[in-house]
Amino acid sequence: ILDTIGSVLIMALMGILMITQLLIEVRHGMANASPATKNYFSAYYIIFYFQGIVPNAFVIGPAFCLLGLYLYMRYVGTEISSANLTAISVMSMNVMSLHAFAHSLTVLAYSPSY
Numbered sequence: 191i192l193d194t195i196g197s198v199l200i201m202a203l204m205g206i207l208m209i210t211q212l213l214i215e216v217r218h219g220m221a222n223a224s225p226a227t228k229n230y231f232s233a234y235y236i237i238f239y240f241q242g243i244v245p246n247a248f249v250i251g252p253a254f255c256l257l258g259l260y261l262y263m264r265y266v267g268t269e270i271s272s273a274n275l276t277a278i279s280v281m282s283m284n285v286m287s288l289h290a291f292a293h294s295l296t297v298l299a300y301s302p303s304y
Contacts, residue, residue: 195253195257195260198249198252198256199250199257202249205242205245205246206246209238209243209246213238213239216231216234216235216238241293241296244293245292245296248288248289251285252282252283252285252286255278256282256283263275
């Protein structure tokens with residue numbers, strides 16, 4: 191379980207760093223832009239934000255849930271309510287598998303209609 195948690199947290203950190211770098215680049219590039227261009231691209235900040243945050247929430251949330259379950263099992267023991275812990279772990283992994291679906295829905299929701 192630690193391998194899964196570690197790899198998911200690394201992937202989530204990479205996603206957060208990618209979003210941060212993208213916003214820094216866009217903001218730095220807009221420093222010398224005209225006010226009309228800044229207004230036009232201000233809507234795209236929201237699109238970039240949601241296209242990065244929504245799918246990553248489907249990875250980060252379950253990863254921290256699994257980390258909490260691991261710490262709980264480590265200090266309390268596996269014999270206490272192991273059925274509930276297993277169910278929560280399975281649900282967390284199912285939520286994590288919805289990452290691609292959430293990303294697709296976010297892209298569809300924020301894409302301009304033609």
